[in-house]
Amino acid sequence: MAAPSRTSWADVADAEPAPPAPVPAAAPATSNGPARADRSSYVPPHLRNRSSNAPPVSSAPPPRAAPGLLGRPTGGVGGRFGGGGAPPRRWDREPNPFGDEEEVPAEPVPFDEHQNTGINFEAYEDIPVETSGREVPPAVGTFAEIDLGAALNDNIRRCKYVRPTPVQRHAIPISLAGRDLMACAQTGSGKTAAFCFPIISGIMRGPPMQRSQRGGSRTACPLALILSPTRELSMQIHEEARKFSYQTGVRVVVAYGGAPITQQLRDLERGVDILVATPGRLVDLLERARVSLQSIRYLALDEADRMLDMGFEPQVRRIVEQMDMPPRGVRQTLLFSATFPGEIQVSFLFHISAVILMIYKYFKKHLHSI
Numbered sequence: 001m002a003a004p005s006r007t008s009w010a011d012v013a014d015a016e017p018a019p020p021a022p023v024p025a026a027a028p029a030t031s032n033g034p035a036r037a038d039r040s041s042y043v044p045p046h047l048r049n050r051s052s053n054a055p056p057v058s059s060a061p062p063p064r065a066a067p068g069l070l071g072r073p074t075g076g077v078g079g080r081f082g083g084g085g086a087p088p089r090r091w092d093r094e095p096n097p098f099g100d101e102e103e104v105p106a107e108p109v110p111f112d113e114h115q116n117t118g119i120n121f122e123a124y125e126d127i128p129v130e131t132s133g134r135e136v137p138p139a140v141g142t143f144a145e146i147d148l149g150a151a152l153n154d155n156i157r158r159c160k161y162v163r164p165t166p167v168q169r170h171a172i173p174i175s176l177a178g179r180d181l182m183a184c185a186q187t188g189s190g191k192t193a194a195f196c197f198p199i200i201s202g203i204m205r206g207p208p209m210q211r212s213q214r215g216g217s218r219t220a221c222p223l224a225l226i227l228s229p230t231r232e233l234s235m236q237i238h239e240e241a242r243k244f245s246y247q248t249g250v251r252v253v254v255a256y257g258g259a260p261i262t263q264q265l266r267d268l269e270r271g272v273d274i275l276v277a278t279p280g281r282l283v284d285l286l287e288r289a290r291v292s293l294q295s296i297r298y299l300a301l302d303e304a305d306r307m308l309d310m311g312f313e314p315q316v317r318r319i320v321e322q323m324d325m326p327p328r329g330v331r332q333t334l335l336f337s338a339t340f341p342g343e344i345q346v347s348f349l350f351h352i353s354a355v356i357l358m359i360y361k362y363f364k365k366h367l368h369s370i
């Protein structure tokens, strides 16, 4: 097969400049996510389990487990984010994205005791999944097998997810191992959690970021960027990500076009760990220097095929290749697509040492209410 003539979205090394393209119009929005408690200044995740009103648990920095292969602690789940601390935490005032749902019981409830949300779990074993790549981390059968941390596990129980969907079973261990990933799975297959869980878990366990490294008060420096093609999908991802990150100290902000930028700027000023954005609005924020990508450790592209179809390639290439995004190898790239078009195959098969994950198309027929 002939070598591709262009570089990957995820390869910053020898990118050609691409001109900016206009932001597609979207329907007006009334709000940019739910209201949040006032925060006078941004507190990085590693400091958020300390209340300004309560004495710190210890004057010494919290102990860190020895780093694993990828710099992740190899110790028990949770760590400094895992809950259990007595003093009130900064995010105790966080609005509950689960609404009136009951709180997670103090005693962990076995995952299997929960009701699922409509996916036919019985059909899981029949769904063919193909992986390619070197030394692909093995899939898991349950969430309990994955070391995601106590707070995230609580939220998985709050979501009433009984067991991982096929894309989650495969993608989460691959992502947690620090590998780049290209996953082809249909809409509704649980892709959002497949990229959110490793990102949230990674941020919770990652090295503490110094305030000085997080940019000035007017320049937000997220640790993770989730790009999605539409305002609706961005809002949906934001909503899900807020549930998954509830009481973890990880802050999620959304920015999309077709809505006033003012509220989005205010949200960004309060601090952001995970930024969910449409490409056009993100380019705008980058040009205004209100967002810097210098701290990005995780880049997720959702519905990559749709982004190409909608003509966002120039913006995406600009974001990934021409701004201050760390290069691949420094950041981790997770690319999700419902189809597997040639352009994406070329980019990823030839330029990225990524694990390729194919969840076969007839997966969708197994997704029906029970």
Ligand SMILES: Nc1ncnc2c1ncn2[C@@H]1O[C@H](COP(=O)(O)OP(=O)(O)OP(=O)(O)O)[C@@H](O)[C@H]1O
Binding pocket: 116, 117, 118, 119, 160, 161, 162, 163, 164, 165, 168, 186, 187, 188, 189, 190, 191, 192, 193
């Ligand atoms: N492990 C799970 N167990 C039960 N329900 C799940 C699980 N994972 C995801 N879901 C639910 O399945 C539905 C579809 O998931 P999700 O929106 O993440 O799919 P998706 O592949 O990202 O779809 P889209 O392409 O529309 O974004 C959601 O209601 C989600 O809450």
